[in-house]
Amino acid sequence: MIGKLGEILEGWANVVKDNFNAVDPQTKKKSEKRLLICNECSMRQGNMCSPYIFGYHVTTNERKNGCGCNISAKSLSYKSICPLGKWEQV
Numbered sequence: 001m002i003g004k005l006g007e008i009l010e011g012w013a014n015v016v017k018d019n020f021n022a023v024d025p026q027t028k029k030k031s032e033k034r035l036l037i038c039n040e041c042s043m044r045q046g047n048m049c050s051p052y053i054f055g056y057h058v059t060t061n062e063r064k065n066g067c068g069c070n071i072s073a074k075s076l077s078y079k080s081i082c083p084l085g086k087w088e089q090v
Contacts, residue, residue: 003079011070011077018076027078033090034075034082041086047071049083058085 017023023031038044043053049066057064064083067074074080081087
């Protein structure tokens, strides 16, 4: 539980830092790549990975619902993962 909370806090802290161009360049680059993937995802609703929409994990083919996270913040959390495994190569 603390791990997920830490990821959420890291993501939101980086959203604030991003407003001041203070995000670590490696994290920023990773976030930009992740957002390109999310832009094409059917589970995206606005800026949220919708928990009401499901998809299939890219490697396990397991049915997964969206996580309900704010995509901008989650993409800036270095350790966060996509519920569908789409960020694994980024």
